Amino acid sequence: MTQAAPLLPVALGNLDFNDMEVQTWLKIHAERKATRDVLKHPLILLGAGSVLAQPFVNYTIAHGKVLALIDNARAGQTLHGIPYVGDAALPNLLAKTPEAIGVLCCGSENAIAYFTGAWGERPQPLLSYFDVLSQLPPEAAGHRLGFMPSFSDPDLAMALHEKAKAVFTDALSRQTLDAIMLYRLTWDSRYIAAIARPEKAIYFELEAMPLGEHEILVDGGAYDGDTVRSFSARTKGRYDHIHAFEIDPVNADAFTFKTQEMPNVTLHRVGLWNEKTQMGIEHRPDDGSRISKTSTIMVPLDAMDNLDLGPVSVIKLDVEGAEVQALQGARKLIANHKPKLAISAYHRADDFQTLLDTVSDLRDDYRLTLRHYSPIIYDTVIYAL
Numbered sequence: 474m475t476q477a478a479p480l481l482p483v484a485l486g487n488l489d490f491n492d493m494e495v496q497t498w499l500k501i502h503a504e505r506k507a508t509r510d511v512l513k514h515p516l517i518l519l520g521a522g523s524v525l526a527q528p529f530v531n532y533t534i535a536h537g538k539v540l541a542l543i544d545n546a547r548a549g550q551t552l553h554g555i556p557y558v559g560d561a562a563l564p565n566l567l568a569k570t571p572e573a574i575g576v577l578c579c580g581s582e583n584a585i586a587y588f589t590g591a592w593g594e595r596p597q598p599l600l601s602y603f604d605v606l607s608q609l610p611p612e613a614a615g616h617r618l619g620f621m622p623s624f625s626d627p628d629l630a631m632a633l634h635e636k637a638k639a640v641f642t643d644a645l646s647r648q649t650l651d652a653i654m655l656y657r658l659t660w661d662s663r664y665i666a667a668i669a670r671p672e673k674a675i676y677f678e679l680e681a682m683p684l685g686e687h688e689i690l691v692d693g694g695a696y697d698g699d700t701v702r703s704f705s706a707r708t709k710g711r712y713d714h715i716h717a718f719e720i721d722p723v724n725a726d727a728f729t730f731k732t733q734e735m736p737n738v739t740l741h742r743v744g745l746w747n748e749k750t751q752m753g754i755e756h757r758p759d760d761g762s763r764i765s766k767t768s769t770i771m772v773p774l775d776a777m778d779n780l781d782l783g784p785v786s787v788i789k790l791d792v793e794g795a796e797v798q799a800l801q802g803a804r805k806l807i808a809n810h811k812p813k814l815a816i817s818a819y820h821r822a823d824d825f826q827t828l829l830d831t832v833s834d835l836r837d838d839y840r841l842t843l844r845h846y847s848p849i850i851y852d853t854v855i856y857a858l
Contacts, residue, residue: 478502481655485667486644488651490631499627502659511605512537515570519543519588519599520579521557528615529602530578540573541566543588563591575599577662580849582672603849604660623822624850625657633825637843640829646843653845653853668845675846676700676789676815677707681856683813686711689783691812693745693799694791695719697727698735704787705735713737716782718792720744720754720772745792745799746774776802785812794820800831807835814839814857819850832857 481488481498489495515538521530522544533539534553547557558566567573574597577585592599606614606621614621623629634654641650645668652664670678677684684707692700695717704715715738719725725742732738744752753768777785777799785806790796796816806812814832818824832839832855839857846852 478505478659478661480661480663485648485651485655485664487647488634488655490634490654499658506608506659509608511574511576511600511608514538514597515540515573517541517543517563517566517573517575518578518602519560519563519575519592520577520584521552522547523578523580525580525617526578526602528618529606529609529613532609532613533576533605540570560588560591567595571595572597576602576605578602580847580851582669582848585848601660601662601849604662607660620822621660625660626822627658629822630654630657633823637825637829640841641843643842646841649843649845649853656850662848665845665848669848670844670846672846672852673703675703675852675854677703678844679707681842681844681854682787682815683858684708684787688712688786690715690787690789691777691782691785691803692717692789693796694789694793694817695728695740696724696791698732700789700791701732701735701738704789710736714739714783716741716780716785718743718745720774741780742773744772744774744795745777745790745802746795747776747798747801749773749775749779778802778805782806784810786810787813787815789815791817796820796824797827797831800828800835804835811836811838814855816855816857817853818843818855819853824853828855 481495483495512533516533517540518530518533521542530542534555539555541562542552542555542557543560543563544557545559548559550557575592577588577599579585579588589599606618607625611619634650637650638647641647649668652668656664676682686708688708690704690712692715695701696719701715701717705712717728717738718741719728720743725740728740751771751773753766754770754772755768788803790799792799816828818828842856844854844856846854
């Protein structure tokens with residue numbers, strides 16, 4: 474029987490990877506996981522319609538024992554002969570096959586909470602598909618999740634932890650750092666669940682990002698305007714200006730439509746970089762468009778320092794791995810105005826190293842905190858005040 478693995482018996486916030494007890498536990502965990510073969514068990518895939526999880530769903534159907542795919546929107550359909558059913562069918566499936574293991578294929582806070590509640594307390598575990606993917610070949614992850622091996626490299630994770638714990642000094646940041654690194658090494662979502670903040674609080678959580686009146690925001694990676702709408706709500710509309718940057722033409726059009734009633738908003742159809750140039754982008758409507766050297770869709774990039782943005786007081790960056798270059802392009806702005814920063818720190822395996830070094834190079838008087846806003850690997854944010 475496959476059961477949930479025991480958690481590391483060390484309180485989050487006190488993790489020391491040099492401790493022999495921790496090293497022994499990690500070794501035992503890896504050995505135990507290596508003997509686990511999830512695909513030999515009957516499986517129920519929950520939230521199986523997730524676009525990001527489709528390579529995993531297809532691989533698991535081909536190589537495992539999948540009983541059913543739970544997805545209300547596709548109920549009544551089939552995939553490779555396996556039925557999609559609504560979540561109302563879950564109790565009957567579990568009654569007929571009590572030994573079935575559940576695998577969460579979704580990534581949103583609400584979906585995971587819903588399916589976790591529907592699964593209930595059972596002898597067999599409800600696993601995250603990230604956990605299962607960590608034992609499968611690359612084809613099961615697909616190219617969008619091909620980053621997983623680099624994120625879970627033990628030497629890198631431990632080195633990043635050692636560097637970052639000297640920077641993040643408040644208790645919640647230390648706990649968040651420990652949980653993220655243990656999650657990368659084990660892909661056990663219970664570590665993330667212990668520290669995750671509400672998804673809707675990202676970037677402008679009161680304790681992490683205090684806002685006043687007359688703020689000037691730079692929103693790097695503005696998507697469809699979700700961040701600027703949150704910013705407007707937090708400031709009760711009493712901001713001076715918003716400069717939104719979005720390179721994806723589909724997202725930029727959606728931004729224009731969804732923010733047309735908001736005053737003092739300028740949309741720059743330009744990507745943030747450390748110089749004026751142009752590059753190709755790959756459009757990923759469900760996973761963030763990003764710079765691509767092979768794409769023929771060319772977009773302009775520029776540095777914040779080259780633009781007349783005024784005395785910017787807040788910079789939010791979620792630019793699909795170009796955060797370092799965007800910060801480098803704001804060197805003068807940051808030196809002159811010391812804006813508050815909210816920087817996404819999950820696109821690259823070494824983000825903690827490169828982002829912390831970059832911020833330190835720009836200014837040495839920022840106070841840094843770390844928060845996480847998702848039940849999976851995405852949406853880690855470094856705040857600088």
